[in-house]
Amino acid sequence: MLNQPANLDLMYQALADPTRRAMLERLTRGPASVSQLAEPFAMSLPAVVQHLQVLEGSGLVKTEKIGRVRTCTLDTTTMQQAEQWINDRRTAWGKRLDRLADFLGED
């Protein structure tokens, strides 16, 4: 619909949960293994893995398994896309308001 990439659905869905946002927050401090990522949460490892799968499916997080350890990293390119969509709409509307203000301010 309206030429929007389909994965915006998945990105915003992933961001709409406080646990997943806290996991993203943790990853801004550097890559983490799944168990490091799970540490601060009072939930089972399978529950954490489920949240991680949503984040990975959205593209906001990349994971790589080396040996027995899966390491998670933020994908800032995807984050930028999620940010950009909002920014574009917000500024388009802001510019219209500015033009209206200019028009009303004219003599």
Place this chain on the structure above:
Amino acid sequence: MLNQPANLDLMYQALADPTRRAMLERLTRGPASVSQLAEPFAMSLPAVVQHLQVLEGSGLVKTEKIGRVRTCTLDTTTMQQAEQWINDRRTAWGKRLDRLADFLGED
């Protein structure tokens, strides 16, 4: 959790749907009545109103009823909050990568 405003859940949930994003897109071109907003969609008016309620609940859209017409407007302040959260995390992680690059580039 982690000092995040609760309404980020509602904002990202509202953004996670292509119809609701198309409605926001429409509102960047100016305020619209509910029926104007419904026009491009092949769905019932109650379905449109339901999407609108999600947008209003998230704070991304404000509505005002004057007489029999309800007018919908974008709320750019809320949009900026949704954008800001992503931006802050993305740039925090970007800065860490820059510092790492500086460190690796040192003689």
